[in-house]
Amino acid sequence: MILFGLAVVCMRSPVSSAMCLVVSFLGLAALFFTLDAFFIGIIQVLVYAGAVMVLFLFIIMLLDLKTAPPRKLNILAWSGGGLVLIGFVALLMKVVLGDPGLAIPKPALATDNLNDVKLIGLTLFTDFNLPFQIIGVLLLVATVGVVVLSRRELK
């Protein structure tokens, strides 16, 4: 999964980047399944690997992008970016792998067959009812916004 994530950044053509991203998302869904988050894993496959990536590929096809020609690299920007990244990864690994409080084994669940769709649904419609409805309005606004944006300019 990490390998394909790396390939997303390294590939020259946007189409190969998108295909590698699909495989990376599928690997992430598998990790969700190992964490007993079946609902989230299925949503990940349907929404990300399905809908979002099809949208990306569709736009790439629509814009008819070619493989990027090699350009002159901005050395300052590259070295700055690399420095920030190496610092970030080093700090993160030191904190995450060095803290004994995080090195806990996976605790056993209370039940054998976890009914997580039902439980997430219960949480969603009781504790998080208002945010859920706000998300609905947000999706409506996004839909209207996309229609307005993609309409041809009116005179």
Next chain:
Amino acid sequence: MEVTLAHYLAVSGILFAIGLAGVLLRRNIIVIFMCLELMLNAANLSLVAFSRYRLVEGLPNFNAQVLVFFIITVAAAEVAVGLAIIVALFRARQTTHVEDLNQLKF
């Protein structure tokens, strides 16, 4: 070797760093957008890992999974709007290369 919480967090951090690398180093606006999605997913992975390892009465903490659900929804809406903006931009400028978009540069 048993898989601990720290391993999941390390994978999530590496994935986030890869996304950050893409945003910082790539110059194609669509690839930058894909790397943003990668970073959002890395955050989701750490949320789900915490929900599984910090049990509430023997069950995963579903508040975190509901939050992940919201993040996925907002990310989908964001992709739709962002790609519409990119298409509009491409129509106006015939390019997806961020260094060619320097109208606002001082």
